[in-house]
Amino acid sequence: MSSAILLSDLTFAWPDGEPVFDGLDLVVNPGRTALIGANGSGKSTLLRLVTGTISPTRGTVRVEGPLGYLPQDLTLDATRPVDDVLGVAATRRALAAVERGDTDPSLWATIGDDWDVDDRARETLDRLGLGHIDLDRPVGALSGGEAVLLGLAGQLLRRPRVLVLDEPTNNLDRAARERLYAMVTAWTGVLLLVTHDRELLELVDQIAELRDGTMRLFGGTFSEYEAALAVEQEAAQRAVRAAEGDLRRQRRELDDAHVKLARRIRYGQKMWDTKREPKAIMAQRRRQAQVSAGKHRGLHEERLADAQERLASAEEAVRDDATIRVDLPATAVPPARRVLTVREAVLRTSAPSWATRGAPSVAVRDARFPRASSISFDVYGPERIALLGVNGSGKTTLLAALAGRLPVSSGEVDVAVPVRLLPQRLDVLDDELSIVANVHRLAPAAGENAIRARLARFLFRGARAERPVGTLSGGERFRATLAALMLAEPAPQLLLLDEPTNNLDLASVRQLGEALAAYQGALVVASHDLPFLRGLGITRWLRLDGGELSESGPPLGA
Structure with a gap:
């Protein structure tokens, strides 16, 4: 049975008009694909579009095959029984009723072909290290990591061919992570995941990078992506250096052209002043010199503009991922x-x-x-x-x-x-205060200029330091919190x-x-x-x- 995720001309903007994607195209075939990108680049938004949680502004999202989705922030009611979280409670109740002799046809419809639901549930739980959990117990006694694995087990029991995972290793201890890695390694359908876990990223077949609203695919693991990106960035840096050299040369040639033009003007004026040649001939030479000088200047200015454009294009290919500087x-x-x-x-x-x-x-x-x-x-x-x-x-x-x-x-x-x-x-x-005001709360004796100078080391410069904390992306909030501490x-x-x-x-x-x-x-x-x-x-x-x-x-x- 074929399975895939197909995005065509996918466009999405928030209700206030802020765009996230514009005309995004992507095909995710069977295999393990990791979606990476900076906080705020739209990774979780894209997963919500794929899973139908939100709808695109324009374009289409098509998922071929049964879909399973494990969100990043999984919240479970502590009173719910485990089998209800797994999605098998109704089937188990129907089976128990049939075993007691109930012949209601609706029970058979509920069971369908899932007569081995208990065995499948226990096998799935055991595979994820949750074999000790009773299907009838409430989930309130589970740890955070166990709850994440329980949510994953519920998705696997639905027999999806397309599985979407958003930061699945959050809150998982070492043993739980190893079991998740084993599940990912054995997965044969379509797997699209968002994760910062380097070990998990080494298990994927391709990297889909979301940057500035566009998508690029890199075959291989994250290490292979980094190697390919390093080669690309080295070439981009060489292109910038070459473009900078060409720009300097064009500026020198334009300066030289200006000097030569000035000399010609001075020579022509001198000839006019001394009247060494007939006036008609001198007037003709002046017109010719002006035309020639204009063409010469225009040619060099055009070359200079081309060189500036090439430099700008080369600089766009170089990634400026700023780094935090700490000197305390x-x-x-x-x-x-x-x-x-x-x-x-x-x-x-x-x-x-x-x-x-x-x-x-x-x-x-x-x-x-x-x-x-x-x-x-x-x-x-x-x-x-x-x-x-x-x-x-x-x-x-x-x-x-x-x-x-x-x-x-x-x-x-x-x-x-x-x-x-x-x-x-x-x-x-x-959340209501600006970044500057938050830092000032923890350092009341520090002056605003000193606070701003320090925040610049955490990449909050100028107006960025005035933003309310509640408006920050996840990565920005992290940097602001780290800076404040x-x-x-x-x-x-x-x-x-x-x-x-x-x-x-x-x-x-x-x-x-x-x-x-x-x-x-x-x-x-x-x-x-x-x-x-x-x-x-x-x-x-x-x-x-x-x-x-x-x-x-x-x-x-x-």
Whole structure:
């Protein structure tokens, strides 16, 4: 059975008239296709168009084959039973009624050919590491990662031939990611996914890049895309240098033409003044010189304009992906300085909403560590610590306790330096205030000029720094939040990051890595993103399991 996604002349604009796509064409055939692009480029909008959540302004979207869709922000009612989330509750009820002897014809219609629905559901759950979950239990006790996998299982049970996934590895621990990778590797239909996960991007067959409202396809994995792009950008840089050289040459030739013209004018005037030749002949020569000079000047000006156009065209092909610059000497921590002490701390098994605002975006989660388990560890100097653990092990709760946003049930947490927490949901800032005003809240003693100069290092220059936070794209909001925390007074010498790469595009992940490379304080990062952690120069790996914290070596591949 054939399957494909076909976009023809796809055009979409928001109700206020802001365009997103204009005349986009794309064919996605069976295989694994990753859709990449900067935050705000329209990736999630395109997925919503493909899945029929919204309609195009013009053009057509055609999906050939049954469709499955796992959105980025999956919210589940905690009271719903698992089989209802999987979409098999009605079939299971009909089967149970038939087994009790009910002969209502509507039951047979509900069951159809799906007599093995229980076996299929359990096999799918087991394949995704959820075999321990009872089909009749409510989803409220599931962790965020389990809820994501449960949503994926529900889509797979519908037997789709076209599967659309939006950031599927968000909130997944290492084991869950491995199971997702295995599912993606085995997929034989059409798979279109949006992800920042480098490991997942290495499993795809092609990259579809969305940039400035246009789409380009690159065959191969993300590494092959990067290699092809590097070759392309090197050629583009050479073209810019050649165009710049040609422009300089044309300007010199135009200047030379002006000098020669001036000389001819002076010579003609001299001949006129001395009247060495008949007036008619001199008048004719003057007209000829003027015509010749005009043609000469026009020729060089035309060549100069062509050279400027070629330079502009060459510069358009060069990508200007600006980088964050961080120079905060006040964050430096001497090697022997005590940063943090935790002694026999028992974490709370549930936290008030104000303390866990950085929790997974899925509406169901739990903390599965025992109440009696305690945690002890020390941090000295500019250590870089990776905090690992399965979903629901308490990493977010531990970070909230270290940041002083959640008290521990017992024991001691003593932070000896200024500390800041970057939560998952990036809700540190006031949406109604501008970026400048938000930074000023955290650094009230700093003058506006100083704040603007610092924000420029985070790519917020001029009027961009005046934008209300509520209008920012995901990547911009991330940069604004990071800037506000980094520029706070006193400067943070301990920075806590909770799944910082969730929902970030690849450019923002790179920018975060560059910013943290320049950060001179101590760092604790809870993340399942091994490629990101590898780039941070992690010095200690800690694992939270069953409420107990232990030193561990880096995971395989890290």
